[in-house]
Amino acid sequence: MRLVTIAVMGALLAPQAMASDRPTLGLLTHTSEWSNLRYKCAVESDGQLLCAMAWSDVRKLSSGKTLKDEIAKGLDLLKTTKPGKPEECDDLERRVGDIRHPSRASPGIAAEVRALDPRDRRDLVRSWELAAEFCRHPTRQTMIKLVTQRFEQRAMTCSVDGYEAYRRFKKVDESTWASTTGPDGVCGWVSIARFERDAAVPEIWNYVEQRSIAHPHIATPDLKCSEFKPSEQRYVWGVNDFHAGCEFISFVPF
Incomplete structure (x- = not known):
C-alpha cells in the first residue's frame, strides 16, 4: 500500500520538486503508535526554520x-469500604430511574437522556445500577461486578489528546534540518529533533525526535529521574487511517 501511495504522491509532487529544499507543511503518522503530527514551517531572517x-x-x-490486576486492586480497596449513606444510594437509584423513564425526570435531564444513543443509554443504566448496588452492599461479588463492567468499558474507550509547540530548526545538509532543546526541568530533559528527506520521495520530509535526560541521578519524594528512559519517536508520511477498535471516545482536557 505504501509503495502505491508513494508512487501517486510522487507524481503529484513532481512540479514542486525544485521548491522542496526545506520542510514547509505536512501531516505525518507515527510508525508504531496511534499518533500524527501536523507541521507548518517558515524561514526566518537568519535562515532558520520556525515550525508550528x-x-x-x-x-x-x-x-x-489487566482485568485480574484491576479486580485485585478493587478487592484490596474493599477492605476499608463501608456501605454508602442511605441518601447517597437513593440518589444513585434515582439516576437509574431518570435514565429508564425520562418522562419522570426534570426537563433538562429528560432532554439529555433522550438525546443519547440507545446503546449509550443501556450502558449508562448498567453503570448506575452497579454503582447503586455496590453503594448498599459493598461485597466481594458486587466489587468484582463493578470493576469488570468499568474495565470492559475502558477497554472499548479511546482517549484523544493533543498538544502544540514551536521549534526552530537549522539546516545541517541538503537532507536534514535539526533542532536541539534542553536540558529542561528537574531531570534535564534533552530533545534532539530532525526533519529528514523521505528516501523514496525526496519532496517529503519525515520527522524524528530523540529524548533523554541529563540528570538521571536526581530524585525527589515525588520523582525519580532514573525511571525515565531514552526514547525515539518517528513520524513518516503515509496512510493516516488506522483501526483502533474504539466504541467510546474520551477527550483529554488541556
Whole structure:
C-alpha cells in the first residue's frame, strides 16, 4: 500500500520538486503508535526554520492493564469500604430511574437522556445500577461486578489528546534540518529533533525526535529521574487511517 501511495504522491509532487529544499507543511503518522503530527514551517531572517507543530494522540484507556490486576486492586480497596449513606444510594437509584423513564425526570435531564444513543443509554443504566448496588452492599461479588463492567468499558474507550509547540530548526545538509532543546526541568530533559528527506520521495520530509535526560541521578519524594528512559519517536508520511477498535471516545482536557 505504501509503495502505491508513494508512487501517486510522487507524481503529484513532481512540479514542486525544485521548491522542496526545506520542510514547509505536512501531516505525518507515527510508525508504531496511534499518533500524527501536523507541521507548518517558515524561514526566518537568519535562515532558520520556525515550525508550528501539533501532535494528536489516540490511546486505549485500558492499555497496559489487566482485568485480574484491576479486580485485585478493587478487592484490596474493599477492605476499608463501608456501605454508602442511605441518601447517597437513593440518589444513585434515582439516576437509574431518570435514565429508564425520562418522562419522570426534570426537563433538562429528560432532554439529555433522550438525546443519547440507545446503546449509550443501556450502558449508562448498567453503570448506575452497579454503582447503586455496590453503594448498599459493598461485597466481594458486587466489587468484582463493578470493576469488570468499568474495565470492559475502558477497554472499548479511546482517549484523544493533543498538544502544540514551536521549534526552530537549522539546516545541517541538503537532507536534514535539526533542532536541539534542553536540558529542561528537574531531570534535564534533552530533545534532539530532525526533519529528514523521505528516501523514496525526496519532496517529503519525515520527522524524528530523540529524548533523554541529563540528570538521571536526581530524585525527589515525588520523582525519580532514573525511571525515565531514552526514547525515539518517528513520524513518516503515509496512510493516516488506522483501526483502533474504539466504541467510546474520551477527550483529554488541556
